[in-house]
Amino acid sequence: MTGPGDPFRPGAHPDADGTSFAVFSSAGAHGGHVDLCLVGPDGDERRVPMTADHDMWHVRIPGVGPGQRYGYRVSVSTGAPRGTGALLLDPYARAMTPVPGAGPRDLHGVVVDGSFDWGGDAPPRRPWADTVLYEVHVKGLTMRHPDVPPERRGTYAGLAHPAVLDHLTSLGVTAVELLPVHQFLTEPFLLDKGLTNYWGYSTIGFFAPHAGFSASGTQGQQVPEFKAMVRALHEAGLEVILDVVYNHTAEGGEGEAALSLRGLADDVYYRHHGGAYYDTTGTGNSLAAGRPEALRLVMDSLRYWVTEMHVDGFRFDLAAALAREELAVDHLSAFFTLVYQDPVLNRVKLIAEPWDVGQWDSYQVGRFPAGWTEWNDRYRDAVRTFWRGDGRAGDLAVRLAGSSDLYSAARRSPDASINVVTTHDGMTLHDLVTYSHKHNEANLEGGRDGTDDNRGANYGVEGETDDPAVVTVRERQRRNLLATLLLSQGVPMLLGGDELGRTQGGNNNAYCQDNEISWYDWPGLGDSGRALLAFTRRTVALQAAQPALRRRTFLTGTAPEGAELPDATWYDHDGSPMAAHRWDDPATRCVGLLLAGDLVDPLDPHGRPQRGDDVLLVLNSHWQDTARFVLPGRAGAVWTTALDTRHAEGTPPDTTARRAGEVLEVPPRTVVVATAPLPGRTE
Numbered sequence: 001m002t003g004p005g006d007p008f009r010p011g012a013h014p015d016a017d018g019t020s021f022a023v024f025s026s027a028g029a030h031g032g033h034v035d036l037c038l039v040g041p042d043g044d045e046r047r048v049p050m051t052a053d054h055d056m057w058h059v060r061i062p063g064v065g066p067g068q069r070y071g072y073r074v075s076v077s078t079g080a081p082r083g084t085g086a087l088l089l090d091p092y093a094r095a096m097t098p099v100p101g102a103g104p105r106d107l108h109g110v111v112v113d114g115s116f117d118w119g120g121d122a123p124p125r126r127p128w129a130d131t132v133l134y135e136v137h138v139k140g141l142t143m144r145h146p147d148v149p150p151e152r153r154g155t156y157a158g159l160a161h162p163a164v165l166d167h168l169t170s171l172g173v174t175a176v177e178l179l180p181v182h183q184f185l186t187e188p189f190l191l192d193k194g195l196t197n198y199w200g201y202s203t204i205g206f207f208a209p210h211a212g213f214s215a216s217g218t219q220g221q222q223v224p225e226f227k228a229m230v231r232a233l234h235e236a237g238l239e240v241i242l243d244v245v246y247n248h249t250a251e252g253g254e255g256e257a258a259l260s261l262r263g264l265a266d267d268v269y270y271r272h273h274g275g276a277y278y279d280t281t282g283t284g285n286s287l288a289a290g291r292p293e294a295l296r297l298v299m300d301s302l303r304y305w306v307t308e309m310h311v312d313g314f315r316f317d318l319a320a321a322l323a324r325e326e327l328a329v330d331h332l333s334a335f336f337t338l339v340y341q342d343p344v345l346n347r348v349k350l351i352a353e354p355w356d357v358g359q360w361d362s363y364q365v366g367r368f369p370a371g372w373t374e375w376n377d378r379y380r381d382a383v384r385t386f387w388r389g390d391g392r393a394g395d396l397a398v399r400l401a402g403s404s405d406l407y408s409a410a411r412r413s414p415d416a417s418i419n420v421v422t423t424h425d426g427m428t429l430h431d432l433v434t435y436s437h438k439h440n441e442a443n444l445e446g447g448r449d450g451t452d453d454n455r456g457a458n459y460g461v462e463g464e465t466d467d468p469a470v471v472t473v474r475e476r477q478r479r480n481l482l483a484t485l486l487l488s489q490g491v492p493m494l495l496g497g498d499e500l501g502r503t504q505g506g507n508n509n510a511y512c513q514d515n516e517i518s519w520y521d522w523p524g525l526g527d528s529g530r531a532l533l534a535f536t537r538r539t540v541a542l543q544a545a546q547p548a549l550r551r552r553t554f555l556t557g558t559a560p561e562g563a564e565l566p567d568a569t570w571y572d573h574d575g576s577p578m579a580a581h582r583w584d585d586p587a588t589r590c591v592g593l594l595l596a597g598d599l600v601d602p603l604d605p606h607g608r609p610q611r612g613d614d615v616l617l618v619l620n621s622h623w624q625d626t627a628r629f630v631l632p633g634r635a636g637a638v639w640t641t642a643l644d645t646r647h648a649e650g651t652p653p654d655t656t657a658r659r660a661g662e663v664l665e666v667p668p669r670t671v672v673v674a675t676a677p678l679p680g681r682t683e
Contacts, residue, residue, distance in 0.1 A: 011092030014064070018065070019061055020060045021058065021060070025057055026055055027076050029055070030078050035072065035073045036049075043101075050072075055265075065111065066220055074264060083262055086263050089107055089204060091205070091264070092206075093109030093110065093207060095208050098218065104186060112223050116223075116224050116227045124174070124239050125312075129491075131239075132494070133174075133176075136179070138154070138181060139198075140496070144522050145158070145164065145522045146523060148164065156181075156229040160229040165233070171499060175313075177493065181226070182205055182242075184201070184250060185197065185204050196514045201245050206246065240312050241314065242314050247319075248286050251284075253277055253283070254284070268288065270286065280318075289333075290333065299342065313349025316350070316352050318357070320354060320355050322335045329361045329362075329364060331368075351374070373418050375420055375493075378406070382398070384481075387669075389621055397570060401488075402554055416490075420495075421484070421485045423493070425509070426450075426454065428495060430474075431506050431508070432454065432456040433478055434463060436462060438509070439507060440508065443507070480619075480645050482494075483643060486539045486540055487617060489550075494536070498536075499533050499536040501529040528648075534649040535645075547597070555567055555568035568595055572588070575592065576630070592619075595616075596614055597614045597677075615673065616639065620667070622669070623669065626668060627665070630663055631660050631661060631662050637659065638659055641664075642673045642675045645671045645672075
């Protein structure tokens with residue numbers, strides 16, 4: 001066990017009389033030593049030799065307190081570590097600050113006072129089945145928001161502004177998934193082109209909030225500002241999920257400068273094979289997450305963000321890389337085992353990006369352990385192709401029902417599927433229906449970057465147009481994609497800004513665009529954007545109101561004992577039961593799904609029934625044929641249209657009640673949702 005007074009506790013830890021510093025380094029094994037470097041106001045250094053015990057180098061300095069800038073210098077006589085003599089960042093630094101007058105990749109660690117008045121802060125702890133994720137960039141959301149004061153735009157304080165909180169809560173989302181907020185750097189090849197790393201997937205500090213998002217200052221003030229943001233989000237009922245990058249660091253590959261881990265213990269912290277880096281991340285290096293020293297760094301960081309910073313969960317970038325033992329992905333890896341048994345981490349939300357860029361076993365969708373959820377790219381592809389008009393109805397049905405083919409065999413639930421149609425990595429929703437091809441010219445890579453498999457369409461004109469017929473189709477398709485996402489079984493994740501019609505001009509890899517290409521265009525929000533926002537709010541509210549849309553077990557198509565209806569029934573375009581051969585028929589462009597509203601959640605220890613309405617979803621992706629759908633249902637069922645994507649805000653002008661057996665017309669490229677109260681149900 002380590003504690004505040006433990007000299008082997010990694011990092012810089014101040015108390016009333018001074019600060020204790022400790023850092024892991026393999027320097028001793030190579031005939032070397034480590035010096036602590038205290039940096040003065042004028043950039044002068046005071047070097048202090050450190051003492052080593054089992055590769056943990058430590059020293060206590062009286063009179064040093066919060067705000068002190070520092071780093072380490074390692075000297076060796078043979079072999080690794082690399083970067084002898086460079087001023088190295090403490091991988092456990094709680095804050096990092098730019099070096100005055102130096103380059104954009106030069107930082108100092110900062111000693112931080114971790115005290116903070118959390119008041120009555122408590123995690124919302126919302127169940128997965130009731131979660132709606134909102135993926136968002138701290139800077140992009142607020143940089144152009146007219147109601148956020150200029151000095152707070154693009155910052156943690158800006159995200160906590162009442163106007164921003166009001167947008168999030170009125171939208172109905174329950175958690176923000178923040179693109180990386182760990183301290184990150186811009187890669188040299190981007191700096192050479194005058195670009196910057198906007199997304200932040202180039203981490204250098206696993207404990208430090210990114211200084212560039214601070215309105216308060218960078219001498220440690222970013223820490224309480226981040227905590228205040230979390231507290232404000234919690235007060236608004238919103239959970240905070242961090243997108244974390246533990247699979248590699250900003251130090252890059254062979255020949256690039258030592259900044260931290262490379263200079264401290266390159267042979268320990270990074271994967272090597274055949275005398276070279278073994279890279280499964282595409283960045284030049286991969287963290288050796290199978291080694292105890294690297295695992296400790298990751299686990300200590302995760303626990304810190306939960307216990308000290310009060311975050312509610314994590315989305316792991318290229319998570320398969322963390323599960324590699326030696327060179328292969330191991331589903332019994334030390335990383336999975338440690339997370340599973342950790343009393344802090346096994347209670348928070350865990351989301352995997354279930355792949356990396358290894359040579360043969362990178363794709364791990366559906367293979368993560370119980371307790372994990374996964375970004376489901378198969379859901380994304382099926383939904384996009386169905387609405388584009390060339391996907392299989394059977395593929396859509398499996399995804400709409402929660403992807404049991406991926407998760408049921410491992411005793412997981414629909415909640416294991418994080419359903420996505422768009423994410424930061426790709427086209428926005430608006431661009432998906434506006435461009436048939438990527439337009440990444442601004443990235444200065446000659447169009448070579450970004451995927452070519454977008455599965456979008458432009459509906460007649462590439463790019464923006466005033467043609468009313470094209471605009472009408474595009475706006476309808478935006479609503480169709482959103483409705484499908486929000487009404488599927490599983491956990492929906494909205495890409496921030498999609499609810500407003502945000503565009504990146506067809507750029508599907510805007511990782512280096514820290515400008516209007518990526519930022520929300522709040523000033524330019526017109527009638528179309530406001531209508532889409534109203535539609536999104538309405539659809540999220542519908543999902544929240546109906547338990548049948550948020551089931552915690554997979555659909556079986558059977559009726560529980562004593563029930564009048566099966567839990568789910570599939571229908572063809574005319575309302576007849578779907579025949580098996582129709583699922584693979586390319587002509588099947590319309591699918592109906594009836595979800596029973598009377599269900600008992602077997603995962604609820606009290607067996608409490610959840611009674612909502614019966615819910616009918618009809619999705620017609622045909623480009624010209626209207627479906628004449630004969631309404632099914634229990635005896636005496638009375639159906640009322642709750643959502644109709646023909647209409648800009650989803651509100652149907654015709655709310656005529658229809659009984660089972662009557663015809664519901666569903667026009668081309670339309671989603672209609674109807675609800676029927678259960679017999680005897682009262683609100």
